[in-house]
Amino acid sequence: MNYTLHQLQVFLKITQTKSITKAAEELHLTQPAVSIQLKNLQEQFEIPLTEIIGRKLHVTDFGKELAVAAEKILNEVHAINFKTLAHKGLLSGRLKLSVVSTGKYVMPYFLSGFLKQHAGVELVMDVTNKSKVLECLENNETDFALVSILPEHLKVSNVELMQNKLYLVGRELEGDGSRHHGIELFEKLPLIYREPGSGTRLTMERFISSNKISVGKKIELTSNEAVKQALLAGIGYSIMPLIGIKNELNQKDLKIIPVDGLPLITSWNLIWLHNKSFSPVAEAYLNYIQQEKSSIIQKHFDWVDKYKD
Structure with missing residues (x-):
């Protein structure tokens, strides 16, 4: 056996992501580089580590056992590195x-x-x-x-x-003139929500519920970046944390729309x-x-x- 720590690290990431592409992304390697490391590791074992079924990668039972052993080995290597630094008087x-x-x-x-x-x-x-x-x-x-x-x-x-301040954000409203709006504005706009489980969504839903706002068109997206791109495309409006839209506000691609009761502050x-x-x-x-x-x-x-x- 002549496998390397790098091969074990790559294989462990493949077993965690169930994908060579995703493993390559998380390891900041090219997809061919990850495939080569998997091939080199596989050549040292007669039993398959992975198999492709319907274009989907599956880890074999033997591969899963090897992944457990690989994780233990890599953790021990990390421990050795940390102990070396500790003996030098460095925090590790x-x-x-x-x-x-x-x-x-x-x-x-x-x-x-x-x-x-x-x-x-x-x-x-x-x-x-x-x-x-x-x-x-x-x-x-x-x-x-x-x-x-x-x-x-x-x-x-x-x-x-x-503080975390949340404002109503989107492309500029037609004929807006930067004027302040009442909360009834929410009933006229297509609103974009984050996915269930998001803290931003929970804050937004509490505001809408407490003000008894009847929402018309509702869109749900699964990340802050997805919401931001939808806003830039003019698909709708959303209550968003100020902290995530600095560049878009500076470039005037998005605008804070003044509305009663906002910003929400957490x-x-x-x-x-x-x-x-x-x-x-x-x-x-x-x-x-x-x-x-x-x-x-x-x-x-x-x-x-x-x-x-």
Whole structure:
């Protein structure tokens, strides 16, 4: 046997994604490069690791067993690397975060300085919707989660990072003249919603329900980027977090439409399970956030203040 750690890493990613294309995307490799690594690994075993049925890749039982072993081996390699750095007096280990999809516009700025200070820290960040973020947190699969709505069913501790303002956004209304509108405007517009489980959708639905708004045409899309592209195409309007549309507002491709009761204001919170036992890396990161959050906000998010309530 002469397989390499790189081959095991590629194979493990293939088993996780069930796709050579998706594995290549997540590993930042070309599709042919991933196929070659799989072929080279397969040549060392007489039993098939994968099979193609109806153009779909399936992992064999033997392949699944090898994937479990590969993950253990790779985890041990990571542990050796971390211990080497620790003996040098450097902070090392994995920092695991689960972030709601719109949080991708926020979280990197609260990470970059910490990662630059500690080269031995490996970041693992999953970006998904609110329901999956909370599921990951509840299963103790992550150190911290970033959410804009605090969970009611979990006992968590939190650090509030910054405000999250949501406005009605879209292409300019005909004959609008930048005038202020009453909430009855919502009944005249095609509204675009995020998918169920999204924190943005929950905030939007609470506003519409509390104001007894009768929604006409309703469109549902499964990501913040998909909603934004639909708005740019003039398909409809949506209540969106300001943080995700900075460039579109600056370029005047989208416009905030003033409406009674808006903006809706929530807060970005870094949360963790109450009484969680932190790793040295997680504890160091929490200390960093508590000390540096004000300067991070001032440096990267001062533009938010020009959009007054």
